[in-house]
Amino acid sequence: MKPIIILVNPQLGENIGMTARAMGNCGLDHLRLVAPRDGWPNQDAIDAAAGADWIINKAQVFETTSDAIADLQQVYATTARSRFMVKPVITPQEMVVQLNTGLKTGILFGCEKSGLSNEDVTLADAILNIPVNSEFSSLNLAQAVLLVAHQWFLSQGIESSKTEINPASKEDLLHLFNHLETELEQVGYFFPPHKKPEMIQNFRNALVRAGLTQQEVRTFRGIIKALSK
């Protein structure tokens, strides 16, 4: 299945347009934007798309990363920096093999200035690391998308087995997280308070890594409900 390209807080319309052009060059169609800085639609984006209008016109805009990935089953977070998270780190070449398994997939790209937040990376099943010169590793946003999209393009026609696991949607998973975190809050689990984000990050990472099915998500919610009575 074609992956969806998700730009989180993109700053320059020009980079959004260049992203659309690169996607068109590589046969990808679905672009999602999380809170683009300069609003949407954006004339700079249209100009820079150089004819990839069908991508720009049907780009979807979301307020949060969670909203943008709610209907997806598999999410990758593109990042150059090590995040010290217990999460697989793979290259685009390794990723495209997994994309041919038929799951609804999105690839997250952070904003030009600072990339993805740790919170966004935590939501992803794997970290996507594009190999580049370690002494000059800052890729332009659209260039990063191009390298990933082109790898996908090159992988087409290569046979791949369907996965046997059918993970839950990210929306179901996020409901599980919210449920768990609400209950933990109530029992005073998050202590000291300033450690809360890190604590959340740790167990979210573990649960994402589990690749829970819809049934398993229901099971866990039952467990939480039972325990918190």
Next chain:
Amino acid sequence: MKPIIILVNPQLGENIGMTARAMGNCGLDHLRLVAPRDGWPNQDAIDAAAGADWIINKAQVFETTSDAIADLQQVYATTARSRFMVKPVITPQEMVVQLNTGLKTGILFGCEKSGLSNEDVTLADAILNIPVNSEFSSLNLAQAVLLVAHQWFLSQGIESSKTEINPASKEDLLHLFNHLETELEQVGYFFPPHKKPEMIQNFRNALVRAGLTQQEVRTFRGIIKALSK
């Protein structure tokens, strides 16, 4: 040996800068420019290079493509369009294997609007064709450079045998062409006159394809001299 990136008649300084940035991301250093439209140096290029100043600062400017490739032994012409030339057509993945053979190599990229002229393509040993979506194949200049440079980056560390053939420099080859064409002109070979460019293209392509060594170039020049007495 690291290939030299050669932009022929680039129009936008921004694209030159983005090219330098992409080169830096992939560990390439040597940029040559053939008659950049807006002159050189160019502030837009410096801005878009986003820190790849060492590439911009030592970029070399030439008046003609022939000048820019004179000291090279191996030249590739990047083009999306079929040129109907008897010349190998290869992908970046195939090219990088040849780059590890130790020859001094340049890769030509044409201007944003129209790409490389047939005359420039004729000078190349092979046509470099970047596989993209055939229904939307126009790559941004810097994006095209990135895809080629990144393939080079990925190929580093892969062992390759040194070539046994040591081709002449392009300068020697161009002298051979000029010698031959001058002699042919004098004997009225180019008839009808409007066919001259096509006639030149045909035998230049054949001679480039031969990968002549310096000694062979001397041999051919001796032959031309002998025949034209």
